[in-house]
Amino acid sequence: MNIGQAAPTFTALDRDGKNISLEDVRGQWLVLYFYPKDNTPGCTTEAIEFTAQLSQFQALNTQIIGISPDSIASHGKFIDKQKLEIILLSDPEHQIAEAYDVWQLKKFMGKEYLGIIRSTFLIDPSGKIGQIWSNVRVKNHVDAVLQEVRSQVDRSL
Numbered sequence: 001m002n003i004g005q006a007a008p009t010f011t012a013l014d015r016d017g018k019n020i021s022l023e024d025v026r027g028q029w030l031v032l033y034f035y036p037k038d039n040t041p042g043c044t045t046e047a048i049e050f051t052a053q054l055s056q057f058q059a060l061n062t063q064i065i066g067i068s069p070d071s072i073a074s075h076g077k078f079i080d081k082q083k084l085e086i087i088l089l090s091d092p093e094h095q096i097a098e099a100y101d102v103w104q105l106k107k108f109m110g111k112e113y114l115g116i117i118r119s120t121f122l123i124d125p126s127g128k129i130g131q132i133w134s135n136v137r138v139k140n141h142v143d144a145v146l147q148e149v150r151s152q153v154d155r156s157l
Helices: 041-052 054-059 072-082 095-099 141-156
Strands: 011-013 019-021 029-034 062-068 087-090 103-108 111-116 119-123 129-133
Touching: 011 087, 029 041, 029 141, 041 054, 041 062, 041 072, 041 141, 054 062, 054 141, 072 087, 119 141, 129 141
Parallel strands: 029 062, 062 087
Antiparallel strands: 011 019, 029 119, 103 111, 119 129
């Protein structure tokens, strides 16, 4: 994945079983973030922080979508428990994660396995990748993304 290239198209189910696709947000900026698992500490913090800043992103014509391999039922419980206002999509077969090259070999306690590498993509209104954050550390990440969105929106005016 490279900045400037067309973002891979996707369609996936949200918590209500509704299909959401990249085409649905064409004409807006999109923060598409991939996270490993609902209700884990880092993933919860990231989702809560995106929700807390959602109105600022919306003021910049920017949609927030999170994607993980969790089921739509898991997303529903996560959204309700944490009072999230962002869209979460289910990618159980990790097809979207693979298309964005975030389904990779990971190591934990000496064991190797395939999983999501926490990553965020800023996609411009025409569907091109404007910025990529890989191997994201949650602390201050949402603020950095918001700052980049502001910068890119300002440049596009």
